Amino acid sequence: MTHLTQIPAGMRASFIAFLFAAFATLGPQPAPAGDDLRSGVNRVNLAWRTAAEQQEILGEIAASGVTDIRLSLSRPVDRSIDALKIADALGLNILLEIQLSNKSYYPPGLKPRTGHDRVWDIHRLSDLDLEKYRTELSSALTRIDEAGIRLEAVEPGNEINISPYNGDLHVYPVRGVRTARSIDELRNRSAFEKGLDKYVDSLRITRDLLDATVHSREAKLVSSGLSDMRAQTADRLGLERLDAGEVIDLLQERGLDEIVDAYGIHIYPGNRTASAIERRIGELLEFCLPAETGHPCWITEWGVANTSQECPVDDGKREVVVRNVLQTFDDLSDTGRLEAVFYYDWDSHDRYSVWRCGGLSPAGALAVGLEEK
Numbered sequence: 001m002t003h004l005t006q007i008p009a010g011m012r013a014s015f016i017a018f019l020f021a022a023f024a025t026l027g028p029q030p031a032p033a034g035d036d037l038r039s040g041v042n043r044v045n046l047a048w049r050t051a052a053e054q055q056e057i058l059g060e061i062a063a064s065g066v067t068d069i070r071l072s073l074s075r076p077v078d079r080s081i082d083a084l085k086i087a088d089a090l091g092l093n094i095l096l097e098i099q100l101s102n103k104s105y106y107p108p109g110l111k112p113r114t115g116h117d118r119v120w121d122i123h124r125l126s127d128l129d130l131e132k133y134r135t136e137l138s139s140a141l142t143r144i145d146e147a148g149i150r151l152e153a154v155e156p157g158n159e160i161n162i163s164p165y166n167g168d169l170h171v172y173p174v175r176g177v178r179t180a181r182s183i184d185e186l187r188n189r190s191a192f193e194k195g196l197d198k199y200v201d202s203l204r205i206t207r208d209l210l211d212a213t214v215h216s217r218e219a220k221l222v223s224s225g226l227s228d229m230r231a232q233t234a235d236r237l238g239l240e241r242l243d244a245g246e247v248i249d250l251l252q253e254r255g256l257d258e259i260v261d262a263y264g265i266h267i268y269p270g271n272r273t274a275s276a277i278e279r280r281i282g283e284l285l286e287f288c289l290p291a292e293t294g295h296p297c298w299i300t301e302w303g304v305a306n307t308s309q310e311c312p313v314d315d316g317k318r319e320v321v322v323r324n325v326l327q328t329f330d331d332l333s334d335t336g337r338l339e340a341v342f343y344y345d346w347d348s349h350d351r352y353s354v355w356r357c358g359g360l361s362p363a364g365a366l367a368v369g370l371e372e373k
Contacts, residue, residue, distance in 0.1 A: 037333040038340035039369035040068025040095065042301060044348055046083040047074050054083045061346060062090035064360055065370050068152070070300055070342045074099040077140055081147070088149040095222070095300065095342065098137065098156040098206070100125065100199075101165065105133045113167035118175075119239070124167035125160060125195030134205045141209050141216070151216040153340075155264050155300055156206050157224030160199060162234075162241040165227075168195040172238035179234040183242060183250065193250070199224070200254040207259055223248075223256060225264035225300035228284055248287045257295060262339060263288060266301040267325075271317065274324040281328045290336030297337065299329070301344040303352040304363065311357035318363040326366065343367040 041061065046054050061069060069092045073080050087094055101122055103110075107129055112121040144151070163169035170187040172179070180186045183193075203221065211217050226244035234241045244265055248256070267284060269277045288297035304325065306318040332338035343364075347355035354364025365371045 037329060037338065038068055038093075040070060040093070040340070040342040041066050041354065041368050042070045042342055042345040044072060044345055045074075046071060047076055047079040049079070049083075051082060054079075054086055057347065058083065058086045058090055058092070060355065062087075062092055064368075066092070066368050068093040068095065068340070068342065070095040070097060070155075072097045072099050073102075073140055075102055075104070077104075077136075081140065081143055084144060084149055085147055088147070093152045094149070095153045095155060095298075095340075096151050097158055097225075097300070098154065100128065100157045100160070100202070102136070104136045105129060107132075113171070115164070115171050116173050118237070119164040119171060122165065122167045124191060125198055126168050126191045128195070128198040128202060130198065130201055130205065133202055134209070137206065138209050141213055145213040145215050149215060151210075151219040153220040153222050153262075153298070154206060154210060154216070155222040155225060155298075156202055157199060159227040159266065160195075160224045161244055161247040162227040162229050163239045166192075166195065168192040169240040169242075171240070175236060175238040177235060177238055179231065179238070179240050180242065181231055182246065186240065186242075196247075196250055196254060200251060200256060200259070203256070203259045220261040220298075221259065222262045222264045222298045222300065223251065223260045225266045225298075228265070228267050244284060245287050260295065262296050262298045264300045265297050266344075267299055268301075268303055269321070269325055271304070271321055272324075274327070277321070277324045278328045278331075281325070281332070285332060285337065288332070288337040292336070296339045297332075298340040298342075299338065300340075300342050302341055303344040303349075304367075305351040306361070306363065307351055309350065313356040313361045315356075315361040315363040318361075319366060322363045322367050 043057060069087055071083055071087060071094060073096055084094060106123045106127055110127055112123045115121050159165040163171045168188060168191045183189055186192050207221055210219050226247055228244065229241050248263060265284060267281060269280055285297055289295060304318050304321045306315055308314055329338060329341055343354060344352055347353050354361055354367060
């Protein structure tokens with residue numbers, strides 16, 4: 001396959017335009033048939049890119065054969081929607097993550113919680129203004145719907161069980177401290193629980209707004225992809241967090257299962273052995289159930305690092321780990337506990353990216369479902 005980076009710069013814009021026009025005639029592609037596991041890729045922060053950059057990046061993704069993509073609705077919203085229009089016209093099925101860090105969803109002038117210059121300052125979920133959220137999201141979804149875009153799934157929030165994405169969780173001024181092991185040990189349990197209340201209310205609002213659309217009323221609603229950060233890692237970084245399973249329990253007590261279609265989870269297994277990967281993923285996904293008896297999971301981020309920046313890329317070690325991860329995913333899919341996986345990420349993260357040296361790396365092609373396992 002010819003890659004965009006192999007095309008002379010003077011011809012690249014014309015080729016991108018050709019790709020855009022060709023895929024635009026196809027419309028959204030159907031979901032995988034039967035019980036096949038939906039496989040896609042993340043591309044973060046496209047709202048920060050120019051229109052030409054958005055078209056080039058999304059054109060590369062579509063031309064590679066990837067069918068599903070996780071994109072964000074973030075500020076600036078206009079550019080987020082521009083990216084959705086391009087992805088939709090290219091035939092990409094869209095999982096839309098709604099970034100709850102958007103300051104438009106909070107009272108004006110509200111000061112975010114500090115990250116002590118180690119992670120970003122972020123608003124407290126307990127301060128979420130539900131009416132502002134409804135108004136702003138309604139406007140965005142209306143524009144998306146009027147553009148004829150069909151969303152496959154919507155995922156409000158990201159990693160709300162760790163402090164970098166939830167201001168109700170504490171960031172310690174220094175690293176190397178013992179952090180909470182359960183909700184009982186949180187620095188501000190009442191604020192965290194209030195934030196969970198707000199979060200479940202935001203899910204209800206999202207469901208209502210999706211039901212009012214023409215094209216996305218059948219979109220699956222996926223709860224926030226929860227982080228798999230271990231307590232020991234949190235101690236080392238000085239970041240408060242809770243296990244994903246405990247947060248799912250707390251959300252279920254608040255009515256989660258009556259609203260969502262699937263649970264979101266993130267998995268970064270590291271360079272473990274096949275048996276260790278199977279054991280770790282099995283532990284993390286204990287709450288994932290077949291649709292007949294509960295709710296399945298969507299892994300909206302997963303990744304395996306390759307720190308090498310050499311070209312041509314040496315992806316052999318990562319390929320072995322990816323194969324082991326995918327085997328575990330397949331086993332969970334066969335039992336109905338796992339419906340979709342989205343690799344993190346396409347080209348914007350040096351360690352995890354699959355687009356290397358002007359093309360898909362061997363492990364990358366495998367991870368996004370373009371090579372046989």
